[in-house]
Amino acid sequence: MLNEKPTWKSSIKGWLYLLPMLAISLTFNIYPIIKSFLMSFYTKYDFYNDIVSAYGFSNFTYLWNDPDFHLAVRNTLIFVIGVVPLNVIISLAIALMLNKIKYVASAFRTIYFLPFVTSTVAIAQVWNWIYNADYGLLNYLLGLVGINPINWLNDPNWAMPALIIMSIWKGLGFNIVLFLVGLNNINTRYYQAAEIDGANSWHQFTNVTIPLLSPMTFLVTVNGVIGSFKVFDEIFALFQGSSGPSKSALTIVYYLYEKFYTEWKYGIAAASGVVLFFLILIVTLLQLWYSRKHVHY
Amino acid sequence: MQVTFKDVTLSYDGKREILKHLNFVIQEGTLVCLLGPSGGGKSTTLNLISGLLAPTAGHIFFGDKDVTKEDALARKVGMVFQNYALYPHLSVQKNIEFPLKMAGLSRGDRAKKAKELAALVHVDDQLDKKPGELSGGQQQRVAIARALAKEPSILLLDEPLSNLDARLRIEMREEIRRIQRETGVTTVFVTHDQDEAMHISDKIMVLHDGHIQQYSTPTTLYADPENLFVAQFIGEPVINSVPASALSHDLAGVVPADILSQAQTAGIRPEALTLPQRALNPLTTLHGKVVEFDQFGRESTAKLDYNNLQLISTEMGQLSHDTKELDFTLEKKGFFLFDANGKRIFGGDDHAE
Structure with a gap:
């Protein structure tokens, strides 16, 4: 019945439908989040017996004074700034080109999408070879244009760029597909109208494509920023279980991992997780605020 | 601007001809309807006039000038689309200004012209709204204002009323007639609705099967149909x-x-x-x-x-x-x-x- 009034009985029935998913969410998402928030305040903690003997802020003061954590935050920000804008620009450019191709476009789409479905470890192995200082493909190509070989994975100055390049490449496929969907959703009438209104290709791009694609660009950017803040497996796989030469690719999640699994400092690991959570929250809120003005739905 | 088609033929695939040896003249300052059932070649003819399509053979003249090879911009046509195609992210004023911005007019001149046109089509109280906040009829008015902004040589309307409800359709058809009379711009109007065409046009061109079935005044069309198709x-x-x-x-x-x-x-x-x-x-x-x-x-x-x-x-x-x-x-x-x-x-x- 369309005009049925909600009753206790109908509400309980509704909640029962939600229950299975809710139970999974509560157990594996909500509870761990609350627990890790609490854990960040444990200062004396017996992990095996789960006994907390003291609470306090000392985990956060430790992070505040730890040069490693400062490095991790800085590296994470460099990574985000290095990956996200280039990733968005390159995937948009490729999507625009794919959109123009009449034939074999789907073959190209598949090729570009492959990195997304391939395991990060496998990708890292291939890039490990590409980056190899002595017989890697990249140095060979650079050699052709007269650039001296770079020790990508062992030089602290080049480890982060190497990580960024691989991550951009890995993220392209999915974003290209999203941009293609966005481009297909723009009615060709707008381009015809713009052409009649005197807009050349560039003006059509800036006045029709960019604004009408902005919801998708926003989605891709927010998604990219959150994903990049959480970068871990690319580092672990590319640098074979280390955080790069002299910690040059140490990021917040890598820092968390080390504190938790190798140093057993659970409270500090949890505290760094909380800091990451608020960093992502602030950046995402900033993006939302920016989108109010510049994203056209 | 007087529009002349000389032996214009169009084929999309090189085999089947959509339009076959079209010859006609649209007199300057008149309102001409292209009327016919779907697939008869009306919109194709309109796109040929606009320059969005190039003919396979034949010549198109604006006045004495051969514009066959020129694109929409060079022909300086204004066009109103069936779904209006207003830029959804721009306000009404910015929509009307868009062709002027592309033409490189200064901000002040653009605003002045946009306000004049908004007054002509009676949307001057909606300038700051986005197209999505307007009714269908208002969007149509804005689309007409935008098409008129660059003082087009010819105004083209592609089924402009088919998204409107019955009463609004009659109102807007009178409005289009009024605006056409006030501006004196040569107007080509595509429709499949014979009633609409009969009410608005100076002359009607009935297109069917890639041919002009008859091209005459509404009265003649009704009283002296040249063939059974037109009569029906x-x-x-x-x-x-x-x-x-x-x-x-x-x-x-x-x-x-x-x-x-x-x-x-x-x-x-x-x-x-x-x-x-x-x-x-x-x-x-x-x-x-x-x-x-x-x-x-x-x-x-x-x-x-x-x-x-x-x-x-x-x-x-x-x-x-x-x-x-x-x-x-x-x-x-x-x-x-x-x-x-x-x-x-x-x-x-x-x-x-």
């Missing part, structure tokens, strides 16, 4: 079309024998069947049965059975309801005979006194 396409209710042989007995002696022998189909406008006492210029009298009689507000239709053929008349309002059989008049005006090719061979201006 124009007019509501649709013209009665019956085999000429069924009428041959009653027409013998009224229509010259040589014409009658060639006639394949007879077309009778519903208003050409009247009661004898109201006849104006009778051709002959027919006899038939009343099948059904309906009154709709001020309109009435009577379904008559004549020689087992059904004829519809709109002029039997005074028929008494218990009439079963009657003699009725076939008027000269509104009666046509067409030959086997559909060409008119009797009626209209050929034989009307």
